[in-house]
Amino acid sequence: MSVMIxxxxxxxxxxxxxxxxxxxxxxxxxxxxxxxxxxxMLWDDATTQKKINKQSSNHKQKSNGN
Structure with a gap:
């Protein structure tokens, strides 16, 4: 009983x-x-998608310029 107390x-x-x-x-x-x-969460996804699109367009420009 003392354990309960x-x-x-x-x-x-x-x-x-x-x-x-x-x-x-x-x-x-x-x-x-x-x-x-x-x-x-939704805002970060849109921002991240814009960064990915910028990086891919920069990569395409660099590869077309060579």
Missing amino acids: ILIIVSLFVASGFLVAFIWAVKSGQFDDASTPSYR
Whole structure:
């Protein structure tokens, strides 16, 4: 029975630690913008595709110039 009391006390400390970490994250602004990260994936893909197209066109120009 004493093991159960120890486990309950330990679990309360762990839970309070997670609560403190969550409150700290909210106050530091970790959850301010929830929608932009999902769109950023799409924006990065378009930017990456433009870079790939530029590199391939530069490569074609160099190979045609030789």
